[in-house]
Amino acid sequence: AARTVAIAGVAGAADASAPAMPLPAAACLALAGAAFGAVGVAARQRGAAAAALARRGRSARRQIAPNVAPTATALPTIDPEDFVDVCEQTGVTLARYMRELERRRLIDADIDSVFGSLQEATKVIAKLVSRAPLSQSDLLGLQGEINVQGEDQKKLDVITNDVLKKALRYTGKLGTLASEEEEAPVSGAAAEAEPLLTDTGKYVCVFDPLDGSSNVDAGIAVGTIFGIFREVGHEECELPEEMDTRIAGTQADCLASALQPGRSLVASGYVLYSCSTELVFTIGRGVVGFTLDQTIGEFILTRPSIRIPERGCIYSMNDGNVDDWDQPMQDYISAIRTGQGETGEKYALRYIGSMVGDIHRTLLYGGIFAYPADEKNVNGKLRLLYEAAPMAFIMEQAGGKAITGSNRIMDIPPTHVHQRVPVILGSKSDVEECEGYFHRSTDVNLKARCEARLRGMVVTFS
Secondary structure, X not given: OOOEEEEEEOOOOOOXXXXXXXXXXXXXXXXXXXXXXXXXXXXXXXXXXXXXXXXOOHHHOOOOOOOOOOOOOOOOOOOHHHOOOOOOOOOOEHHHHHHHHHHOOOOOHHHHHHHHHHHHHHHHHHHHHHHHHHOHHHHOOEEEEEOOOOOEEEHHHHHXXXXXXXHHHHHOOEEEEEEOOOOOOEEOOOOOOOOOOOOEEEEEEEEEEEEOHHHHHHOOOEEEEEEEEEOOOHHHOOOOOOOOOOOOHHHHHHXXXXXXXXXXXXXXXXXXXXXXXXXXXXXXXXXXXXXXXXOOOEXXXXXOOOOOOOOOOEEEOOHHHHHHEOHHHHHHHHHHHOOOOOOOOOOEEOOOOOHHXXXXXXXXXXXXXXXXXXXXXXXXXXXXXXXXXXXXXXXXXXXXXXXXXXXXXXXXXXXXOOOEEOEEEEOHHXXXXXXXXXXXXXXXXXXXXXXXXXXOOOOOOO
16 A cells, blocks of 8 residues: 655644634545646645745744643543534534644644645545445556555555645645655645755654555455654754665655654544544544544544453454464464463454454454564564554554554654554553563564664564
């Protein structure tokens, strides 16, 4: 699937009394056209104007809203019962919910604007995914190209990546982006604007536009994953020593802002495209869920506070690879599927093969999801920056736990944009039981790999 890293651009001084408005409904149609290369005049004008403001530089930065540092202990979500004048016919919309967060100074106007762009883009993607079987020649099958990671591109990989990029550009908040489909970071300004590499904004948005895209042709659930970091100046960052020396200085500055550990996330979420379209996210205050009401085109609050059960009875992973996993993982799976684990009950296997779908079920029903390391992929296959870390943040904020085996996913510093890591997450008691097998392991190479990741070193040995 196409993956993208994007940095939101500066847009002048903040005005808390006049929060950024969500994109108009017409923007949704503009984005749909943009997916096939058509960019509206209004979008270009707005992007150019915002880019001009961005060039005022870092001195014009907005006052940052109070930061909620991600920890393993979640703060409570805000109670929608406290909202006044909620329309009984619609319920609490995403736009209204974000306004309440901003009014309580839990987010600022820039985060609100980024969520507005993500909302409009994912509504377009939901429509594209549902239309795919009816427009097979345009939307299904391979694009006929290989991305920079050596993977076959699906047509929807390319289209959805384009939709999300242009959605963020539409607001003029985007400063820089780097995609799985592109070899190096590029300017995220509107097409006719000058590069903003030295004038980027306060936030970095990382995302996987269409997770599980290999399932689209079969009509199986797919999703979008995103995470939002606070930007740090390049002078505050040091790129890994292993970074390719051919990278230009401005590109290195972009990467310096993007390569942050999960504990620096200020928000993350996913959108599930299935029998319904569901948006689940956290800002470090628990986890909430919204469902897209197709009749009015709005995401409506349907899960005010999502808490994962303390323990489940389902394990979700590609069981066909079990013989190639690290021994602690093999031993743990053998125990729970034969009823010899801590609960004494046999766990059931449920696996879709789409991370968003499997995580959504695990979040609601409990249990454990994993994409472990194996003999062929000693680092697993899921990307740290825009898959593992955002999902780990959600899981921890819902009361669960997320590890690579011996280490917390949120503590691992990325060494490069597309770095892969093993992923084990789910109900707290289930993950801790699995973690115990890794702690008791005497495998020297396994321990060395875990320690190397935590120190921000590239793991190349088995």
